[in-house]
Amino acid sequence: MSCGDCPDGRKFDLIKEFPEKTKQLNDFIDALDIGPDRNRNRGFLIESLHEAQHIFGYLPRSVQQFVADKLHLYLSEVYGVISFYSYFTDRPVGKYKISVCTGTACFVRGANAVLEEFKRLLVLENGETTPDRKFSLASLRCVGACSLAPVVMVNDQVYGKVTAKMVADIINECK
Amino acid sequence: MIDSVETLNKRVEALRRESLAATRILVSMGTCGIAAGAAPVLAELRRLLAERGLENTVEIVETGCIGQCYAEPSVEILNPESNSGITYGKVKVSEVSMIIDHLADVVPGLETVNKTWYYPEDEANADNRLQARIVLRNSGRIDPEKLEDYLKNRGYQALAKVLTGMSPAEVVKEITESGLRGRGGGGFPTGMKWSFAAAQPAGRKYIVCNADEGDPGAFMDRAVLEGDPHSVLEAMIIGGYAIGADTGIVYIRAEYPLAVKRLKIAIRQAEENGLLGKNIFGSGFNFKIELKYGAGAFVCGEETALIHSIEGKRGEPTFKPPFPAVSGLWGCPTVVNNVETYANVPAVIRRGAAWFRTIGTEKSPGTKVFALAGKVENVGLVEVPMGTALRDIIFNLGGGIRDGKQFKAVQTGGPSGGCLKADRLDTRIDYDTLTALGSMMGSGGMIVMDEDDCMVNIAKFFLEFTLDESCGKCTPCRIGNTRLHEMLDRICTGRATGDTINKLRNLAYAVKDTSLCGLGQTSPNPVLSTLANFEEEYEAHIRDKKCPAGVCTKLITYLINDNCVGCTLCARNCPVSCISGERKQKHVIDQDRCIKCGVCYQACKFHAIDRI
Ligand SMILES: Cc1cc2nc3c(=O)[nH]c(=O)nc-3n(C[C@H](O)[C@H](O)[C@H](O)COP(=O)(O)O)c2cc1C
Ligand code: SF4
Numbered sequence: 001m002s003c004g005d006c007p008d009g010r011k012f013d014l015i016k017e018f019p020e021k022t023k024q025l026n027d028f029i030d031a032l033d034i035g036p037d038r039n040r041n042r043g044f045l046i047e048s049l050h051e052a053q054h055i056f057g058y059l060p061r062s063v064q065q066f067v068a069d070k071l072h073l074y075l076s077e078v079y080g081v082i083s084f085y086s087y088f089t090d091r092p093v094g095k096y097k098i099s100v101c102t103g104t105a106c107f108v109r110g111a112n113a114v115l116e117e118f119k120r121l122l123v124l125e126n127g128e129t130t131p132d133r134k135f136s137l138a139s140l141r142c143v144g145a146c147s148l149a150p151v152v153m154v155n156d157q158v159y160g161k162v163t164a165k166m167v168a169d170i171i172n173e174c175k
Numbered sequence: 176m177i178d179s180v181e182t183l184n185k186r187v188e189a190l191r192r193e194s195l196a197a198t199r200i201l202v203s204m205g206t207c208g209i210a211a212g213a214a215p216v217l218a219e220l221r222r223l224l225a226e227r228g229l230e231n232t233v234e235i236v237e238t239g240c241i242g243q244c245y246a247e248p249s250v251e252i253l254n255p256e257s258n259s260g261i262t263y264g265k266v267k268v269s270e271v272s273m274i275i276d277h278l279a280d281v282v283p284g285l286e287t288v289n290k291t292w293y294y295p296e297d298e299a300n301a302d303n304r305l306q307a308r309i310v311l312r313n314s315g316r317i318d319p320e321k322l323e324d325y326l327k328n329r330g331y332q333a334l335a336k337v338l339t340g341m342s343p344a345e346v347v348k349e350i351t352e353s354g355l356r357g358r359g360g361g362g363f364p365t366g367m368k369w370s371f372a373a374a375q376p377a378g379r380k381y382i383v384c385n386a387d388e389g390d391p392g393a394f395m396d397r398a399v400l401e402g403d404p405h406s407v408l409e410a411m412i413i414g415g416y417a418i419g420a421d422t423g424i425v426y427i428r429a430e431y432p433l434a435v436k437r438l439k440i441a442i443r444q445a446e447e448n449g450l451l452g453k454n455i456f457g458s459g460f461n462f463k464i465e466l467k468y469g470a471g472a473f474v475c476g477e478e479t480a481l482i483h484s485i486e487g488k489r490g491e492p493t494f495k496p497p498f499p500a501v502s503g504l505w506g507c508p509t510v511v512n513n514v515e516t517y518a519n520v521p522a523v524i525r526r527g528a529a530w531f532r533t534i535g536t537e538k539s540p541g542t543k544v545f546a547l548a549g550k551v552e553n554v555g556l557v558e559v560p561m562g563t564a565l566r567d568i569i570f571n572l573g574g575g576i577r578d579g580k581q582f583k584a585v586q587t588g589g590p591s592g593g594c595l596k597a598d599r600l601d602t603r604i605d606y607d608t609l610t611a612l613g614s615m616m617g618s619g620g621m622i623v624m625d626e627d628d629c630m631v632n633i634a635k636f637f638l639e640f641t642l643d644e645s646c647g648k649c650t651p652c653r654i655g656n657t658r659l660h661e662m663l664d665r666i667c668t669g670r671a672t673g674d675t676i677n678k679l680r681n682l683a684y685a686v687k688d689t690s691l692c693g694l695g696q697t698s699p700n701p702v703l704s705t706l707a708n709f710e711e712e713y714e715a716h717i718r719d720k721k722c723p724a725g726v727c728t729k730l731i732t733y734l735i736n737d738n739c740v741g742c743t744l745c746a747r748n749c750p751v752s753c754i755s756g757e758r759k760q761k762h763v764i765d766q767d768r769c770i771k772c773g774v775c776y777q778a779c780k781f782h783a784i785d786r787i
């Protein structure tokens with residue numbers, strides 16, 4: 001298991017490093033209806049992790065441990081959930097999160113060529129982040145805008161009817 | 176506060192009187208509309224109406240998805256007196272002022288979109304329209320963030336009827352008699368499912384709405400949640416009353432932020448108005464609804480996995496029985512139904528089971544919403560009576576194949592389904608006809624493919640998806656699908672040998688027969704159905720090392736022939752600059768560097784590039 005805490009070799013504890021963010025997460029979990037039944041508390045795990053990832057951007061070991069302690073769960077239970085669901089990541093993501101839709105509608109309209117072009121120009125594999133943490137590349141399955149297939153999302157911005165030719169421009173727009 | 180039928184009716188009357196605005200302008204603000212650029216159009220509308228002092232006579236309504244996604248951004252001008260409207264498609268910001276100039280008549284020169292549906296609850300199908308909208312009755316017509324809009328359109332009337340005049344058993348009976356079948360994929364009779372849960376001893380029970388919508392390329396549940404969230408809440412409360420549950424949970428995928436937002440607003444409004452909470456309609460019945468979020472796992476759409484996910488565990492399915500209706504969430508009886516299933520319930524209650532049965536086929540009453548996508552002209556949602564012919568859906572509502580290409584196949588049922596060839600276009604589709612043809616209804620994804628699609632590659636695509644999404648709990652699915660995928664990969668890259676097809680078929684059946692959950696039991700379907708319908712295409716890949724559709728890059732080569740006039744167009748467009756040649760001289764492709772993207776092939780205007 002990668003802790004993800006030390007992106008450049010240094011020990012780096014997000015929980016200690018960002019007290020205001022930690023407080024935000026702490027307050028969120030405290031407002032949940034946590035009771036004595038730890039099995040029941042697990043029911044709050046996924047929403048707590050959503051919130052944590054929203055606040056910190058990713059879920060390194062320090063954050064996982066924090067959530068585990070708050071919900072009286074084992075770290076292994078928390079990690080088990082993070083590794084199962086593709087939405088959660090224990091790796092830092094880039095400033096520009098590029099997601100190429102590879103749902104069926106986008107696939108039949110040429111999403112693969114678009115994805116390949118992003119890979120080629122960013123020199124990234126699917127799921128990776130550039131060393132300068134500027135770009136992450138990922139594929140996702142259907143954002144529900146199939147009429148605009150193929151669809152690419154850069155953070156919250158949606159690009160429709162994307163062709164391989166447009167890829168360079170999309171990357172250049174990320175400034 | 177709405178605490179009785181009288182207060183509900185008074186409220187509705189007051190709302191009707193209040194809506195004095197002469198004209199309503201509807202702007203589709205669903206995910207598709209926003210992505211296509213509806214927000215700037217809306218802003219321009221607001222700005223111009225204010226500038227011209229029309230804010231009080233013209234009302235702007237931000238609606239959900241109307242289903243005509245191909246025509247977004249769309250603007251509909253609705254005259255409330257005649258209840259007739261003009262819909263403009265692909266509206267540009269620069270066209271908005273013309274639209275406001277001509278509120279009562281059509282702006283010459285602008286693209287308008289014809290309605291292809293009728294509303295069975297309100298009107299007869301006088302013009303023989305193909306679509307019948309029950310599930311999408313409010314989508315695109317009301318503001319989903321306003322409870323008032325829902326109330327004006329018969330909202331919560333079904334709940335009032337149930338809570339003030341029907342026993343739980345009568346509700347179950349009505350749903351059973353309507354023949355409503357689950358729209359999430361399996362087609363299981365909803366009334367029967369409710370009766371199992373109702374028969375369990377009184378105690379804690381749950382009503383769960385499956386809004387995980389995992390089939391990539393299907394987006395009808397999103398449209399309902401974004402366009403008409405109260406209809407789902409109303410149905411869940413009715414379901415709760417019928418089975419004796421006091422808690423409902425909507426399990427929604429995290430990839431639908433707008434649907435989440437609108438559901439949250441709707442739940443808050445229902446609570447503030449006494450439609451959720453204690454003693455609803457003074458009946459003594461209490462009900463609350465919570466949201467739980469998915470986190471990007473297709474298998475969590477399977478009901479037992481979904482329940483584990485709500486419990487905060489890894490979303491791994493478990494063996495059935497016990498069925499959730501007997502032992503589900505936290506071990507309590509739990510009804511899991513799909514969004515679209517719920518959206519039908521208020522209409523069934525309002526108009527009765529017998530009315531519902533007049534639409535659709537005998538074994539599959541009602542309508543089905545399909546998400547029509549892929550190579551059709553009009554991508555969007557269509558809601559048709561069960562038993563509508565595929566041809567009508569694809570060629571009439573869908574407008575046929577784009578760019579004048581040839582229809583090749585249509586995939587229904589997403590990664591669990593199968594494809595149908597042109598000779599099946601006259602099939603009248605319902606649950607049973609599709610299953611009989613080796614495909615399935617699934618959740619209603621309908622992806623149309625044309626001559627440029629390689630069916631082996633499509634099968635490989637779906638398997639890639641299942642591989643990604645397999646939870647890994649059981650061996651046939653985890654390993655079997657991996658091996659199937661490897662075989663398909665060998666076929667697509669020209670490394671397959673003679674008996675691959677047999678091996679493929681045998682293993683596919685083994686995976687189907689021995690997997691634990693619905694994911695593995697259906698994941699080989701795309702392979703089996705493309706094999707059944709397009710075996711010659713597999714053969715061409717294996718024997719001749721050729722991809723007839725020209726898709727599998729390892730099996731194709733682009734070559735410039737003597738038609739080349741040296742216009743340089745291809746060289747300028749090649750993304751890797753591997754085409755060389757002097758102006759007015761024949762060009763050449765450097766085969767070592769060519770990435771087979773096909774850009775040159777499409778660019779050349781002189782038929783000078785061959786794909787072999
Ligand atoms: C792998 C798999 C994925 C599924 N995904 C969904 C889904 O996204 N949405 C859904 O409503 N049902 C899905 N189902 C079906 C559910 O298990 C369940 O049958 C359905 O929610 C019941 O509701 P219904 O009776 O109203 O259709 C899936 C089933 C399987 C096996
Ligand atoms: S069939 Fe696949 S998804 Fe279903 S339990 Fe087995 S491994 Fe998991």
Ligand code: SF4
Pocket residue numbers: 735738739740741742743744745746762778779780781782783784
């Ligand atoms: S586009 Fe066609 S004609 Fe023009 S240089 Fe290329 S191959 Fe020759």
Ligand code: SF4
Pocket residue numbers: 733748749750751752753754764768769770771772773774775776
């Ligand atoms: S197929 Fe693509 S990479 Fe190859 S020569 Fe043509 S444009 Fe260039």
Ligand code: FES
Pocket residue numbers: 101102103104105106107141142143144145146147149150151391392393
């Ligand atoms: S498949 Fe890409 S948006 Fe639906």
